[in-house]
Amino acid sequence: MSDLATVAKRAGVSRATAARAFSQPELVRASTLARVMAAAAELSFRPNRLAQQLRTQATRIIGVLIPDLRNPVFTEQLQAMEIAARAQGYALMVTTTGYDASREAEIVEEMLCQRVDGLVLTVADAEHSELLVKLEQESVPYVLVYNQPDSESVCAVSVDNRQAMHQATQYLYSLGHRHIGMVAGPVAQSDRARLRYEGYCRAMEMCGLVRQPVIEMPHHTRARFELLAPWLEGPERLTALLCSNDLLALSVIGDLQRQGYRVPDDLSVIGFDGIELGELTYPSLCSVVQPRAAIGREAVEVLLARMRGEQPKIQRLPHQLREGESAGPLQRSDTDARRTVPVST
Template sequence: MADLLSVAKLAGVSRATAARAFSTPDLVRDTTREKIFHAAQQLAFRPNKVAQQLRLQTTQMIGVMVPSLDNPVFAEQLQAMEVAARACGYSLIVTTSEYDASRENEIVEEMLRQRVDGLVLTVAEADKSAVLTQLHQETTPCLLVYNPPGNSGFPSVGVDNHAASEAATRYLITLGHQQIGMVAGPLLQSDRARQRYEGYCLAMQAAGLAPSPLIEMPRHTQADLKSLAPHLHGDNALSALICTNDLLAISLIGELQRAGLSVPNDLSVMGFDGIALGKYVYPSLCTVEQPRADIGRAAIHTMLNMIQGERPVLTPLPYVLRKGESVGAPTTRKTPPGISSRSVA
């Protein structure tokens, strides 16, 4: 591939002048510039970014790490990030951690070697993340997405999970639900899920209701009816469920319908995240929508500011309670009316 030097030679000027023709055209006489452009054209010259990056000590690249692209909430955020970054002349190096801490380490190390200008990460658990602890030693700016800011010491872009979950729970309570449960992936391993559970508990208590213990599913994004069955019958049968993410909610609704139950008549199901597909399934998913595209854009713009040396000022982004057909008012249960009202006490 032709380099600047060969262009300069062909045009009969020095390297420096050829370089100027591209970076600061005003400093080059019109006729000279023409000659250089013409030579560049002939040689199919294409500037070498790697050389620029080395010389200018900036890569115009942002390293992005998300847990998985199989979850649309991350893919949709990434889509917006890519568009925003490109519009500002930045490229993204995209990686997935698969929720694996050792991979997180390798990935971040690799990106630092690549001298990315900034890191935008979503980690499994911000508070106890080894990789974040180590990043404090570094000068490369780092920004979290979705992870609650907590005490990780890094700025974070996302919604207030705590408040959002409270709002979701209150909404169900307003509709008349009293037996409300929450469903999550295994071990409540994601910090966001934990905050959502806490928000749920608070809202329940504020309404004088007893929060149910968390119902754990064996997988993070796929519901399993067996784990849920015990909570659907008896005195304390649930009338509404909040899932810590939309994939869990959608697959749960599918399983319930497959088992002959009606959503929302037999059970109201609410999600969390607001992935696009939730609007199109039937029943449409009632969920707390995180503005994924806004979050992605905000992450990029905040990161660019941080790269400029500014200290980020971040307010949580607004969540939207998206109503949907998967949630309705509680109906009279199959259990005798007397029992159901007694169970409320």
């Protein structure tokens, strides 16, 4: 079996340089790193990671906490993070909470016991998180993603959720809609949904419209038509819906179409996230696009900077509104009668 000294000799470098190529590749010149890796491949050499960890007291592992792997917004973020982390010699340890805030501290404690070097977290409520209070007492640096805390002392990578939903609401207003509502999952489990609702409320007030309470669904990504149906009847019925995420928007559209509604002729729908799936459906989903890959890359860069003892300046990443077939101009005046559609049970 080959050892590090043999690899160093084959690559024409010192043993210390060869060791550094495996433990801190970002500190090694690219041409030298390539020679060491080529020699290791030729000799079928694999570094002893456990021994490196014991020597350096660093695992080169980043702990990642997200709500749910089934939502493409998180998987696209993770793919970008994995590529960015691997380029710097780090691996990811990924865990999920299922949107259960009570599990956050327990899961992070497990990752801390694994001696992760840093954490990238999406928590339920950054402003009232016991986990974040606890982490302030720890030496492990962390970065939030998608959360948008008001405190500038907390490192967070996100878009401006309020402004993004404000823009989406104004877009519906420009299409002639005046009765606009918002659908979300359990609001207590998502500070992002609450911020987006605030943006909706501000836009409605600026447009001189009556804001509506959140139409709250029991699940973040699945709609229930019986909760939506009362808002679709009578002269004050809603003609447009904003959804707190794309999967929920797609579920809403599916329920509407099964009940005989036409999207967008009878009801316009806008999502939030901009996942690629929304462009493949019919009607294609109008959505607020978050730069998921850029958020993942930025989270890794910011965390590594914090691990080096730096205080990186963080700015909100840009969002954009992707127009789609699910949102269109108001087709009827708000006073027109509406046919009654039976609610399935």
